[in-house]
Amino acid sequence: MKAIQVVSPLNIKICEMEKPEIKNDQEVLVKVKAAGICGSDMHIYHGTSPVATYPRIIGHEVVGVVEEIREGVSKVKLGDHVIIDPVINCGQCYACKSGRQNVCNSLKVRGVHEDGGYREYMVVPESSLHILSKDLSWEEAVMIEPFTIAAQVCSRGNIKKEDTVFIMGAGPVGQSILQVAKKIKAKCIISDLIESRLEKAKVLGADRTINVGTENVKDIIMKETNNEGVPVVIDAVCTTKSFEDAFNYVASAGRIVVLGLNKKPSQIAQMHIMVKELDVRGSRLHNNKFPQVTAWFNNREIVAKDMISHVFHFTDIHKAIELIEDKNIENQKVILKFYE
Ligand SMILES: [Zn+2]
Ligand SMILES: [Zn+2]
Structure with missing residues (x-):
């Protein structure tokens, strides 16, 4: 499969890598359909993120379709449209025990501390997935993460x-x-x-x-x-x-x-x-906000498609970055799509 990797600051490339495999029964294989480009992705690209490490597959605003599951999975089924929560926490530290897992002592964010969603497939635990209405376009569904x-x-x-x-x-x-x-x-x-x-x-x-x-x-x-x-x-x-x-x-x-x-x-x-x-x-990331915000989008209580200004195929990542960096273009949200 193909992935977009920031090899080192200012060096971003499309690379070929092994498709990930499910390793335990609670995991789900998601075929990525779209992913947003966020200011923090650009910080990682520029080498100005105080938290990221390299090389890194960036992308933390990621939606896709469930392509493979095992018997331990009960919340999602094959073909479900899903958004991936990028936050990974330990569950043991003071912050986690206080219900503040977004500032976990050993917090990891997909696309920042470990590989994220600018790739054709991802394997994640089903607990990180939230089910989308199939009426939502992939691009609009990406906006759920910024709204968290x-x-x-x-x-x-x-x-x-x-x-x-x-x-x-x-x-x-x-x-x-x-x-x-x-x-x-x-x-x-x-x-x-x-x-x-x-x-x-x-x-x-x-x-x-x-x-x-x-x-x-x-x-x-x-x-x-x-x-x-x-x-x-x-x-x-x-x-x-x-x-x-x-x-x-x-x-x-x-x-x-x-x-x-x-x-x-x-x-x-x-x-x-x-x-x-x-x-x-x-205010950092989000604390268990996906269920509520996903419901707002699924029920059309928030409509964010007008905030999207540009959509690029993911293989055009360099063009997308050029556009974002062009000070003469007042862009809103730029999204990468992973389908033809
Ligand atoms: Zn973001
Ligand atoms: Zn913790």
Whole structure:
């Protein structure tokens, strides 16, 4: 079978490798049909991921069809359409025992710490699979994984319908957080530098958009909240500065949700956290969000196909990367398909 491997940073190739085999009764052979390209895949490609090792078959947003099972499998059957949960945890450490397996002490993510889904076949335990409606296109089903990230962010932000939420950044991540926050019926303010993203955010239900390049963010936030600031700020920009800025917009007793893998320190005075008694909360991957998010997609409560801008056959991976890296093209989600 063919696979896409990042041999070392900036060196990505299509390679020939052995088709994986089922080794125990709880495992399932999945024929991969589509996989999304995520910002973190690009970090691994560029050598800027603090967690990845090489060589690596990347890809953690993966859907496919069940092609082979053994007698130990009861949840899925042959021909089922499935999405693969990339998170692998130990079940024994403090985080796992506290029900927080997404931050397991020996966490592994398929496509990051071990080989992922940019290949024609994968073998995974059935516990990592979630069944898709056959009405969903492969490409749209890929979007379930990014929405598990969004669902996690909203649960870490403890967003309630009475809350006003400020989402910094209206790219694909910000847009999916917006859709989940609107599902909770919170009031949503979202910012970006790119006007087309803000237009898109309006269509997705944003109550107020802010163009950071032309408007005064703090003035608008204060005006929209009776000078209180917002109960929840979500930093989906993830720069040292955006994290610092978040403290200017948050209300007393509020929450700041952090998504960045930025290693550079931001300057935050202890006083800002103490005086407002803020919760500054990280949000990593997702904690058991696949059942809920898969149901949203299967029931058409969330429709994400408009967020997909380009689909490439997986053998055109170099063209896909070129497109993503072209600053003149405002792309949304780029997806690789593994069928003709
Ligand atoms: Zn991702
Ligand atoms: Zn663990």
